[in-house]
Amino acid sequence: MDSLRDAFEAVESxxxxxxVYADDEEALAELERQFSTRNVRVIxxxxxxxxxxxxxxxxxxxGEFLGALSVEHLEAIVSPEIHPPWVIAETDxxxxxxxxxxxxxxxxxxxxxxxxxxxxxxxxxxxxxxxGALLVGFQTATAFRxxxxxxxxxxxxxxxxxxxxxxxxxxxxxxxxxxVISAHGVDGEIGRFWFVLFDGGGRDLDTCGLLAEExxxxxxxxxxxxxxxxxxxxxxxxxxxxxxx
Amino acid sequence: xxxxxxxxxxxxxxxxxxxxxxxxxxxLLSSPxxxxxxxxLTDTSTTTVxxxxxxxxxxxxxxxxxLATPADRRRVRILLYHCVLPRLDAAGYVDFDAEEQxxxxxxxxxxxxxxxxxxx
Numbered sequence: 291m292d293s294l295r296d297a298f299e300a301v302e303s304x305x306x307x308x309x310v311y312a313d314d315e316e317a318l319a320e321l322e323r324q325f326s327t328r329n330v331r332v333i334x335x336x337x338x339x340x341x342x343x344x345x346x347x348x349x350x351x352x353g354e355f356l357g358a359l360s361v362e363h364l365e366a367i368v369s370p371e372i373h374p375p376w377v378i379a380e381t382d383x384x385x386x387x388x389x390x391x392x393x394x395x396x397x398x399x400x401x402x403x404x405x406x407x408x409x410x411x412x413x414x415x416x417x418x419x420x421x422g423a424l425l426v427g428f429q430t431a432t433a434f435r436x437x438x439x440x441x442x443x444x445x446x447x448x449x450x451x452x453x454x455x456x457x458x459x460x461x462x463x464x465x466x467x468x469x470v471i472s473a474h475g476v477d478g479e480i481g482r483f484w485f486v487l488f489d490g491g492g493r494d495l496d497t498c499g500l501l502a503e504e505x506x507x508x509x510x511x512x513x514x515x516x517x518x519x520x521x522x523x524x525x526x527x528x529x530x531x532x533x534x535x
Numbered sequence: 536x537x538x539x540x541x542x543x544x545x546x547x548x549x550x551x552x553x554x555x556x557x558x559x560x561x562x563l564l565s566s567p568x569x570x571x572x573x574x575x576l577t578d579t580s581t582t583t584v585x586x587x588x589x590x591x592x593x594x595x596x597x598x599x600x601x602l603a604t605p606a607d608r609r610r611v612r613i614l615l616y617h618c619v620l621p622r623l624d625a626a627g628y629v630d631f632d633a634e635e636q637x638x639x640x641x642x643x644x645x646x647x648x649x650x651x652x653x654x655x
Contacts, residue, residue: 311593338590339574345593355589355608360597 291527293476294483297501297520301396301513304351306330310361312344313337317361321346327399328392393515400502400510408500408514409486413440415496421449422491425525429481429504431458434470441468450491455532457481473532479503480532484510487525494518499525560647563626567595568611568619573628574651576640584620584636588612 291297308330310318314337322332337344344361397404416424424444428434434456441452445467453469457480460470473480483503490497499521502512515521564570571594572587582590592611596603620638624631628647630639 309589311590336578338571338594339577342594343597345597347589347593355592355605357605358589358593358596358603358608360593360600363596363600363602 291523294479294485294501294524294527295503297524297527298396298503298512300520301394301515302329304329304394304396306351306356306392306395307349307353308332309335309347309349310344311335311337311342311347312361313340314344314361317344317365321361321364327397329396329398330392394513394517394520396511396513397502398511400512401508402510405484405500405502405510409484412486412488412498412500412514413444415498416450416488417444417448419450419488419491419493419496422493422496423451423453423489423525425453425455425485425487425489425528427455427480427483427485429457429484431456431460434458434460438468450488455480455485455528471532476531484512485524487521487528489521489525490518497521557646557650559626560644560650563622563628564647564650566619566622567598568614569623570651571595572615572619572623572638573643573647576629576638577648577651580640582638584612584616584638587615587620587638591615 306329308321308325310321310332312318312334318332318334325332345358346361346364347358348356350356413424416422424441426437426441428437434454441454444450444452451469452467453471455471455473455475457474457478458472460472475481482505483501485499485501487499487501488497497518498514498516500512500514501524502510505511564573568591571591575587575590576582588608588611592603592608595607595611616633616636620629620631621633623629624641627641628643629641632638
């Protein structure tokens with residue numbers, strides 16, 4: 291890896307397919323609209339029977355069956371609410387479902403609100419794990435300032451170490467334990483990228499990460515993953531290049 | 536091509552190789568997978584084992600409101616291939632070709648269609 295953007299290449303080649311078994315043209319059009327910003331192909335199929343509300347089969351690029359769920363269930367998990375990590379940990383909000391469902395899939399045009407859901411899921415896993423390293427990239431000092439209390443609480447209440455990368459001068463006015471690295475980065479990448487990476491604290495099952503590049507104002511391109519090798523690669527790149535971690 | 540029924544004949548429905556009564560049909564249809572197979576074949580008269588496995592896994596996920604995994608689909612496929620389809624074939628409701636892995640709607644008696652309309 292020579293830049294954060296290099297991490298996109300391996301994920302871009304994997305296009306998932308959603309086969310929608312439903313006679314509801316509106317539902318199909320809605321799913322096509324929702325997934326038009328992702329590297330996902332949506333195909334309509336006839337409903338299995340006239341009184342079946344419809345379901346979706348998800349396939350990998352090679353056609354392998356990845357999962358199936360009702361159209362209603364899919365709609366619920368692609369438009370979740372946003373909650374901070376300590377609230378998610380205490381509720382039934384199934385953010386893990388949306389995370390697992392669309393991991394390793396490139397999104398081409400997500401806005402901040404949508405990415406915040408994923409960032410919260412990663413932070414929630416780190417919160418539950420209780421130890422490990424969390425690396426977070428902020429495009430601006432303002433963005434970091436807004437989230438600072440979240441990371442201060444991590445340091446105060448868990449053994450998770452927090453390293454923040456920000457494309458701005460930072461006077462170090464943050465809580466003890468939150469390690470802040472000021473960097474402009476390769477081609478100014480720290481200012482363009484939003485990332486949240488959790489190394490799992492040595493547990494592969496907890497490892498996860500989000501990497502997104504703002505290519506137009508509030509339009510992000512990127513992916514999230516729970517593939518430990520992919521997360522480790524990005525963390526290693528950041529540590530080598532910016533000395534964080 | 537002629538049908539290759541072991542006893543030859545003109546394949547008239549005599550009732551001899553069909554469930555002899557409604558209770559046999561009810562027993563067969565007590566399996567949700569058997570019902571879903573016949574329901575799917577009502578509109579799609581010819582299919583494959585792989586397609587049926589996709590559809591039945593999806594219908595099961597819808598009914599249970601869960602996210603079906605590849606392991607769920609494997610279970611559905613094994614049950615279909617080794618249990619559900621041979622039984623439906625024996626009843627004459629479907630024509631199951633285990634080698635080609637194809638399934639064609641067979642002679643479904645009216646009573647079975649009526650049973651499929653019921654809430655189970």
